[in-house]
Amino acid sequence: MSDRINEKIQNYRTAPFDARFPNTNQTRNCYQNYLDFHRCNKALSAKQQDPAPCEWYRRVYTSLCPMGWVCLWGEIHTFIYLYKNVNSDGIKLNIY
Amino acid sequence: MAHPSQLGFQDAASPVMEELLHFHDHTLMIVFLISTLVLYIIMAMVTTKLTNKFILDSQEIEIIWTLLPALILILIALPSLRILYLMDEVNDPHLTVKALGHQWYWSYEYTDYNNFGFDSYMVPTQDLTPGQFRLLDVDHRMVIPTESPVRVLITADDVLHSWAVPSLGIKMDAVPGRLNQTAFIVSRPGIYYGQCSEICGANHSFMPIVVEAIPLKHFENWSTLMLENSSP
Numbered sequence: 001m002s003d004r005i006n007e008k009i010q011n012y013r014t015a016p017f018d019a020r021f022p023n024t025n026q027t028r029n030c031y032q033n034y035l036d037f038h039r040c041n042k043a044l045s046a047k048q049q050d051p052a053p054c055e056w057y058r059r060v061y062t063s064l065c066p067m068g069w070v071c072l073w074g075e076i077h078t079f080i081y082l083y084k085n086v087n088s089d090g091i092k093l094n095i096y
Numbered sequence: 097m098a099h100p101s102q103l104g105f106q107d108a109a110s111p112v113m114e115e116l117l118h119f120h121d122h123t124l125m126i127v128f129l130i131s132t133l134v135l136y137i138i139m140a141m142v143t144t145k146l147t148n149k150f151i152l153d154s155q156e157i158e159i160i161w162t163l164l165p166a167l168i169l170i171l172i173a174l175p176s177l178r179i180l181y182l183m184d185e186v187n188d189p190h191l192t193v194k195a196l197g198h199q200w201y202w203s204y205e206y207t208d209y210n211n212f213g214f215d216s217y218m219v220p221t222q223d224l225t226p227g228q229f230r231l232l233d234v235d236h237r238m239v240i241p242t243e244s245p246v247r248v249l250i251t252a253d254d255v256l257h258s259w260a261v262p263s264l265g266i267k268m269d270a271v272p273g274r275l276n277q278t279a280f281i282v283s284r285p286g287i288y289y290g291q292c293s294e295i296c297g298a299n300h301s302f303m304p305i306v307v308e309a310i311p312l313k314h315f316e317n318w319s320t321l322m323l324e325n326s327s328p
Contacts, residue, residue, distance in 0.1 A: 014192040014208045014247065022186075024268075026249060026275045063192045063208050064275070066251060 113265030197257030200299035258293035
């Protein structure tokens with residue numbers, strides 16, 4: 001199973017056709033793979049397993065998502081991580 | 097590219113555009129035939145002194161002029177639907193390029209292997225070199241390999257734009273916050289021009305799109321060179 005995934009990752013050319021998103025609007029395709037990558041990483045790290053299979057999701061979302069979106073989501077991610085234990089009154093998100 | 101006093105479409109550079117061209121020829125011929133027939137009948141009616149005050153009905157001609165238009169419509173609909181489904185085929189692209197519309201330029205990102213992107217501004221008229229086209233040429237073209245299925249994901253950074261290249265038969269809106277997909281194959285090497293097709297402000301007419309199609313080997317050389325030039 002992991003051999004197949006490794007082979008798929010090695011032979012990666014670009015994001016293949018995804019039947020869950022057959023139409024013109026690929027916004028959700030990009031976002032779903034981004035979420036799946038982070039969830040996969042979180043789940044495998046929690047079980048202390050090798051997160052190498054998550055590389056597939058990373059390649060797909062890198063192919064599909066504009067770099068600016070990925071950057072923005074990364075900053076939001078960092079912000080949420082840093083301030084998750086802080087009362088939200090008065091915290092502003094300065095990302096522009 | 098378009099040329100002065102052009103009447104028809106630009107030469108097709110992709111299989112889908114070729115199909116669209118042939119379909120247009122077929123449909124336009126039908127339209128010309130019908131228009132000629134109607135015009136002839138009008139002229140004949142208007143230029144005769146003969147009158148007939150006693151016609152009441154005629155089953156035969158009613159049948160003919162009901163069935164014939166239905167047949168003509170079917171003759172138009174079948175090729176049309178064929179092309180529609182052809183354009184919707186599941187494709188397995190070899191390359192993904194992202195085109196982002198800004199006010200007032202496009203930027204292209206090639207992120208399948210490395211994160212690399214560049215902006216594409218129109219060459220101002222006063223900076224044109226001999227041989228360049230006014231309001232069409234850009235400083236950095238979007239380069240793609242020929243005969244490879246390419247997926248283009250189009251979005252915008254600020255307002256609505258539209259990414260259009262007539263020779264490839266493509267037009268897709270660039271909507272902020274949305275990623276629109278279109279795919280094509282360029283059949284022959286060349287440079288194909290298009291212009292922004294959705295009003296987006298003062299310089300809407302001055303943000304053209306230029307697609308340069310080159311053989312795969314040269315494309316690989318180009319992308320290596322671009323990566324080397326862009327890395328710090």
